[in-house]
Amino acid sequence: MSAVEESIKTKEISKPKTAPIGNRILDFLSSVRFGVVLLCILVFLSILGMLFIQQNVQGFDSSFAMRTPAEKFVYGYLGLFDIYHSWYYKGLLLLLSLNIVLASIDRFPSAWKYISEPKLSATRGWLLNQPQNAVIKIYGNSEGEIAERIGKAFEESGFKPRITEENSKSYATDEEGKKDFNRTESKKSLYVFGENGRINRLGAYVVHVFLLTLFLGYFVASQTGFDADIRLTPDTNQAIQRDFNVAQKTDAIQLIEINLDKQERFNVQLPFTITCTEIEQKLIDPNGSIEINNTLDWRTQIKIDDPQYGQTVADVSLNRPFTYRGYRFFQASAITMGSASLMKLELKPENGGQPIIVDLKRNETAELPDGTKIAYNTFLPDFVMQGGQPSTKSGDYANPAVVLDVTKPSGETTKVYAFANKLPDNAPINAPKAGYRWHLASYDKSPLAHVLSIKYDPFNAAFIAWYIGGFGLIGALMFVFFISHKRVWAMIDKKSENEFEIVFGGNANRNHLAFEDKFKTIVESIASNEIPEQKI
Amino acid sequence: MEEVNRIQNEVFTAREKSEKPTNFSSYLPAILALAGAFVMLGLRIQIGTGFISDTALMMLALACYILAALFQLTNLYAPSEMAQKIGLWGATLGVFLNLASWLVRWVNTYEFELVQLQASGNTIKPWVFRYIPFGNLYDLSLAFAFGAGITTLFVAHRKNFQFLSAFTLPLAALILTLARFIGGEHSNLMPILDSYWRPIHVGVASLSYGIALVCFAIAVVYLLKDKVKVEAMAIFSSLFAIAVIGSISGGSIFTQAVYRAGTFMPNPAGGKPFNAFFRFELPFVGWALVLSGILLAGVIIAFLAYLYQ
Numbered sequence: 001m002s003a004v005e006e007s008i009k010t011k012e013i014s015k016p017k018t019a020p021i022g023n024r025i026l027d028f029l030s031s032v033r034f035g036v037v038l039l040c041i042l043v044f045l046s047i048l049g050m051l052f053i054q055q056n057v058q059g060f061d062s063s064f065a066m067r068t069p070a071e072k073f074v075y076g077y078l079g080l081f082d083i084y085h086s087w088y089y090k091g092l093l094l095l096l097s098l099n100i101v102l103a104s105i106d107r108f109p110s111a112w113k114y115i116s117e118p119k120l121s122a123t124r125g126w127l128l129n130q131p132q133n134a135v136i137k138i139y140g141n142s143e144g145e146i147a148e149r150i151g152k153a154f155e156e157s158g159f160k161p162r163i164t165e166e167n168s169k170s171y172a173t174d175e176e177g178k179k180d181f182n183r184t185e186s187k188k189s190l191y192v193f194g195e196n197g198r199i200n201r202l203g204a205y206v207v208h209v210f211l212l213t214l215f216l217g218y219f220v221a222s223q224t225g226f227d228a229d230i231r232l233t234p235d236t237n238q239a240i241q242r243d244f245n246v247a248q249k250t251d252a253i254q255l256i257e258i259n260l261d262k263q264e265r266f267n268v269q270l271p272f273t274i275t276c277t278e279i280e281q282k283l284i285d286p287n288g289s290i291e292i293n294n295t296l297d298w299r300t301q302i303k304i305d306d307p308q309y310g311q312t313v314a315d316v317s318l319n320r321p322f323t324y325r326g327y328r329f330f331q332a333s334a335i336t337m338g339s340a341s342l343m344k345l346e347l348k349p350e351n352g353g354q355p356i357i358v359d360l361k362r363n364e365t366a367e368l369p370d371g372t373k374i375a376y377n378t379f380l381p382d383f384v385m386q387g388g389q390p391s392t393k394s395g396d397y398a399n400p401a402v403v404l405d406v407t408k409p410s411g412e413t414t415k416v417y418a419f420a421n422k423l424p425d426n427a428p429i430n431a432p433k434a435g436y437r438w439h440l441a442s443y444d445k446s447p448l449a450h451v452l453s454i455k456y457d458p459f460n461a462a463f464i465a466w467y468i469g470g471f472g473l474i475g476a477l478m479f480v481f482f483i484s485h486k487r488v489w490a491m492i493d494k495k496s497e498n499e500f501e502i503v504f505g506g507n508a509n510r511n512h513l514a515f516e517d518k519f520k521t522i523v524e525s526i527a528s529n530e531i532p533e534q535k536i
Numbered sequence: 537m538e539e540v541n542r543i544q545n546e547v548f549t550a551r552e553k554s555e556k557p558t559n560f561s562s563y564l565p566a567i568l569a570l571a572g573a574f575v576m577l578g579l580r581i582q583i584g585t586g587f588i589s590d591t592a593l594m595m596l597a598l599a600c601y602i603l604a605a606l607f608q609l610t611n612l613y614a615p616s617e618m619a620q621k622i623g624l625w626g627a628t629l630g631v632f633l634n635l636a637s638w639l640v641r642w643v644n645t646y647e648f649e650l651v652q653l654q655a656s657g658n659t660i661k662p663w664v665f666r667y668i669p670f671g672n673l674y675d676l677s678l679a680f681a682f683g684a685g686i687t688t689l690f691v692a693h694r695k696n697f698q699f700l701s702a703f704t705l706p707l708a709a710l711i712l713t714l715a716r717f718i719g720g721e722h723s724n725l726m727p728i729l730d731s732y733w734r735p736i737h738v739g740v741a742s743l744s745y746g747i748a749l750v751c752f753a754i755a756v757v758y759l760l761k762d763k764v765k766v767e768a769m770a771i772f773s774s775l776f777a778i779a780v781i782g783s784i785s786g787g788s789i790f791t792q793a794v795y796r797a798g799t800f801m802p803n804p805a806g807g808k809p810f811n812a813f814f815r816f817e818l819p820f821v822g823w824a825l826v827l828s829g830i831l832l833a834g835v836i837i838a839f840l841a842y843l844y845q
């Protein structure tokens with residue numbers, strides 16, 4: 001819509017055949033039509049991104065494995081497995097941003113006119129053409145006094161009044177009341193103009209600013225940052241780390257890249273080392289499983305050794321991510337292979353006497369009064385001997401056992417298995433060792449490893465995009481749609497000595513029903529010839 | 537199509553005849569419904585588990601929605617002040633019970649888990665928003681229907697918009713019916729959902745679904761008012777339905793006449809069930825959907841023939 005609402009349109013008689021090529025390109029780039037097309041393409045690509053499991057999403061590996069070689073090749077070539085980072089997606093976003101900027105610049109002057117040069121007067125015909133209009137007759141002393149009165153009524157309803165005198169031109173009428181199109185008459189009329197919420201005309205630009213914040217923030221984040229997972233266990237046992245592809249200490253993270261049909265993993269070096277010191281799973285029912293539906297929270301304790309900034313210890317919980325130097329650590333999932341973080345051992349001396357209770361932490365060593373050292377080696381949830389080596393049949397706590405390295409004061413070391421299930425005393429594996437009969441009295445459940453998701457965003461661009469851009473966009477859209485620019489005009493026409501005709505017209509750019517109510521209230525309050533009482 | 541004519545000729549134009557601008561008391565039904573529901577919440581907390589259950593409240597809300605819609609529909613055929621009044625206050629009662637059900641459910645979910653925690657010797661007392669009924673599709677449906685209901689009440693503050701309930705309340709009733717089929721059993725919350733984002737995100741989403749539902753009804757009514765042919769609307773709805781049937785199950789309905797559903801496999805190694813690599817074929821469903829597609833195509837052809845004859 002243009003603020004020049006009453007301009008007389010002249011037919012263009014001749015049009016230059018072609019505008020300069022530069023102008024035409026600019027016109028095209030700033031056209032709303034082009035913007036709409038770009039938006040549709042982006043929406044379409046985003047839908048594709050939801051239909052094809054993206055490479056950083058859980059379940060990608062299995063879905064990728066199911067594809068035929070041809071699918072892998074074609075989709076991989078088209079970048080469909082990582083569409084939001086593909087060059088064409090980012091290119092379209094930039095183009096759309098440019099388009100919004102240009103379109104906004106193009107239209108801004110006409111929106112600004114509503115604020116810089118409000119329309120203060122109008123012809124009778126124009127007023128009667130407005131969605132809301134009314135003609136009333138009232139009595140008063142002078143035009144000035146009537147204008148005052150109308151202004152007050154406007155003000156009462158929250159409209160800022162402005163009184164102007166303007167020459168109005170109209171065709172003269174002959175004796176029979178017919179318009180004589182050969183003569184125009186010029187008459188001075190007093191106008192009262194009132195408006196409310198004109199700032200709303202700029203709402204679209206506020207929306208676009210936040211929209212651009214969102215787009216550009218996202219663009220910068222995806223250009224400069226990355227997402228990756230690390231699988232961390234506090235368990236120092238090398239064999240377990242190898243078997244389950246987990247680490248206790250790492251200074252690199254693995255990223256995936258699809259190169260045509262091949263998934264390639266490559267390491268990205270971190271500027272610090274991460275060590276997992278403890279993981280914990282808070283359960284609803286501590287005797288139940290470590291499955292998700294019995295879980296309140298997961299907590300991973302990490303230690304960061306940074307050559308530049310020294311050591312930091314931090315906790316990462318499900319809804320408490322931890323941020324360090326642009327890296328944000330989130331809980332992503334758990335490897336629900338049963339393990340334990342705290343064990344209670346019951347030791348019965350071989351030669352009789354009171355049993356000894358020992359508390360042992362994962363990775364740690366406990367010492368008995370007689371100087372025997374008990375070192376944690378491994379926890380096995382479903383113990384089985386395999387090829388002479390202790391191993392586990394499954395991840396469930398079916399036959400939990402802890403493997404210990406026990407060193408006698410004499411310096412001699414033995415491997416000891418302590419079982420949670422009661423075993424017959426004569427079972428060879430339950431034979432007394434190092435002077436004691438060993439029993440795993442209790443343990444608290446903890447998964448073997450936690451998967452942390454790392455989001456690297458060196459410029460906080462994602463934060464700016466989503467929090468400032470996102471909330472700003474919501475606020476701006478509310479501003480656009482819940483505020484409206486309402487305008488009313490009253491033209492005062494002297495009919496006789498103290499009889500005046502007032503022509504009202506009004507419009508609003510939104511919420512026409514509410515405006516209609518307001519308009520009626522204003523007109524009625526003026527027609528009833530009484531100024532609404534001042535509220536005290 | 538008498539009611540369509542009435543919408544076109546009377547209901548929307550009634551505004552010109554309507555006397556006064558609206559005032560505060562026109563919002564009374566919405567205010568009463570909201571306040572009443574919170575009183576019910578207070579009663580539930582005071583009285584304890586002996587109080588009426590949330591699922592029973594939901595069924596009552598459903599009954600009220602249907603009743604109100606029925607009277608509003610009757611009012612379209614045979615205008616009567618009484619039918620309109622019953623429609624409005626029936627809707628108010630429905631919204632009241634709907635929100636009461638949701639609020640009471642909050643308390644029930646809280647107690648459900650607290651009992652579990654205490655039984656296993658856990659002394660943790662999680663924060664109250666952990667139990668906000670936005671945890672599953674049942675909860676969401678309750679909130680969705682409430683969103684539609686309360687929007688209907690707000691819109692109904694203009695007298696000549698009250699008839700919209702005839703369109704929106706059957707939809708709200710449909711949602712509650714679906715919720716009934718899902719079932720209101722309590723289940724433990726996924727740990728990831730125990731975040732302050734959930735009340736914000738799901739709350740905004742479900743209310744806006746409700747608002748969008750009312751907007752949908754208004755849009756249809758405006759189409760009627762602008763004399764778009766009902767048959768044309770039926771044709772487009774049928775096309776949309778065919779597109780939906782054609783695109784579900786990986787497009788296998790119209791190509792192979794089978795419907796396959798995604799399957800979760802129990803994890804033999806323990807741990808959460810995983811998404812199976814294959815989809816399980818449900819017997820008969822494929823053919824039933826093909827039949828529906830054919831019937832929809834029949835609708836399209838019949839109405840096209842009717843429109844162009």
Ligand code: HEM
Nearest residue numbers: 001030031032035036099100103107111203204207211480
């Ligand atoms: C997701 C994308 C977009 C959103 C959410 C959005 C939002 C809005 C909103 C809320 C308005 C105000 C509407 C009104 O006053 O009634 C508006 C106006 C406008 N938008 Fe956008 N917009 C988007 C993209 C675009 C694009 C790509 C263009 C590029 C050509 C564009 C050009 C305009 C123009 C020219 C106006 C009218 C300004 C005026 O009347 O002064 N918008 N937009």
